[in-house]
Amino acid sequence: MILCSDPKAQYLSHKREIDEAIRRVLLRGRYILGKKVDAFEHEFARFLGTKFAVGVASGTDALEISMAALGIGKGDEVITASHTATATAAAILKVGAVPVLIDIEPKYMTLDPHELESAMSRKTRAVIPVHLYGQPADHAPIRRIADRRGIAIIEDCAQAHGALYRGRPVGTFGALSAFSFYPTKNLGAFGDAGAVVTDNLPLARQCRSLREYGWKEKHRSVSRGWNSRLDELQAAVLRVKLKHLKRDNRKRQALADEYRRRLVSSGVIAPKVRPGSTHVYHLYVVRTKARNSLQAALKRKGIQSLIHYPLPIHLQPYFKTRVRSVGKLPETERAAREVLSLPMYPQLTKLQLHTITDSINEFFA
Numbered sequence: 001m002i003l004c005s006d007p008k009a010q011y012l013s014h015k016r017e018i019d020e021a022i023r024r025v026l027l028r029g030r031y032i033l034g035k036k037v038d039a040f041e042h043e044f045a046r047f048l049g050t051k052f053a054v055g056v057a058s059g060t061d062a063l064e065i066s067m068a069a070l071g072i073g074k075g076d077e078v079i080t081a082s083h084t085a086t087a088t089a090a091a092i093l094k095v096g097a098v099p100v101l102i103d104i105e106p107k108y109m110t111l112d113p114h115e116l117e118s119a120m121s122r123k124t125r126a127v128i129p130v131h132l133y134g135q136p137a138d139h140a141p142i143r144r145i146a147d148r149r150g151i152a153i154i155e156d157c158a159q160a161h162g163a164l165y166r167g168r169p170v171g172t173f174g175a176l177s178a179f180s181f182y183p184t185k186n187l188g189a190f191g192d193a194g195a196v197v198t199d200n201l202p203l204a205r206q207c208r209s210l211r212e213y214g215w216k217e218k219h220r221s222v223s224r225g226w227n228s229r230l231d232e233l234q235a236a237v238l239r240v241k242l243k244h245l246k247r248d249n250r251k252r253q254a255l256a257d258e259y260r261r262r263l264v265s266s267g268v269i270a271p272k273v274r275p276g277s278t279h280v281y282h283l284y285v286v287r288t289k290a291r292n293s294l295q296a297a298l299k300r301k302g303i304q305s306l307i308h309y310p311l312p313i314h315l316q317p318y319f320k321t322r323v324r325s326v327g328k329l330p331e332t333e334r335a336a337r338e339v340l341s342l343p344m345y346p347q348l349t350k351l352q353l354h355t356i357t358d359s360i361n362e363f364f365a
């Protein structure tokens with residue numbers, strides 16, 4: 001079986017370093033918020049070029065803590081794309097705000113800035129552009145509109161560690177930015193983990209307090225807060241993997257080039273990279289009207305493919321009565337019918353990729 005993503009393959013390719021890092025944490029005897037977390041936070045902030053990173057328990061928590069740090073809550077609205085992971089909308093609901101869902105740009109699959117202004121109301125507090133599949137959302141027009149309306153930008157970088165927009169890493173544009181280190185992500189832990197990054201010291205302090213009971217110092221809560229800490233084992237693993245992230249992203253990009261070359265005359269539409277951006281291919285997502293039958297044909301050949309995402313947020317049973325969507329979102333609904341994620345991870349071999357592309361070309365022959 002060729003898997004769609006394979007975090008175990010990544011472990012095996014850095015096994016010696018990871019085993020050693022884990023062993024050291026186990027022997028040291030401190031397991032939550034210690035030296036490894038501090039070191040990882042500094043190294044991740046340096047990698048991005050931001051001042052602060054705050055390790056938390058997941059990417060969903062990173063979004064929630066970012067909104068809470070800005071004081072967003074009940075009665076507020078937060079705009080994002082309906083074509084995203086459930087987590088983005090779930091985090092908005094969790095702080096008590098209403099997700100306002102807009103359509104995507106069909107070419108690049110990220111939030112359509114043209115839809116932004118008409119989605120705003122007096123209750124709008126923030127917009128969350130999602131750098132979906134590893135492709136940066138179009139920050140410049142989003143920034144222009146957000147600044148004009150006095151609205152904060154919180155980036156959802158869960159799928160785009162290391163992606164660049166006009167030469168600058170995503171995660172450096174928003175007031176706060178949220179990262180997930182779910183095991184299959186470009187930078188993945190061996191469990192749930194996440195981080196908020198920001199250049200703003202008071203916001204960074206607020207996030208640190210929110211992740212631990214609203215403490216200002218130990219045992220002295222000055223605001224609400226909860227338990228969303230990063231543990232030492234995950235931080236130790238992330239420190240090892242961060243060293244390899246640039247190279248791993250380049251491998252993903254080389255595989256994407258190979259996919260594009262070999263699928264050029266097939267019936268699928270390959271992903272397009274926004275000019276002036278780099279795409280880090282957390283997912284390699286093609287489009288075809290024959291999506292379901294192609295997926296079944298690949299499965300018969302032992303090739304796993306997945307759908308990100310089959311049901312837009314505004315059509316999901318729980319969300320549809322709790323969100324506000326603007327218009328009909330036709331591009332989002334079309335994407336949900338056509339997208340297919342092909343196997344993509346740094347350890348995928350060329351031979352495996354050729355098996356996949358041969359199967360796709362055969363299907364359309």
Ligand SMILES: Cc1ncc(COP(=O)(O)O)c(C=O)c1O
Nearest residue numbers: 058059060085087088158180182
């Ligand atoms: C776009 C997006 N946002 C947020 C998240 C939430 O991250 P986590 O699973 O670490 O909570 C994910 C990951 O699943 C994601 O893909």
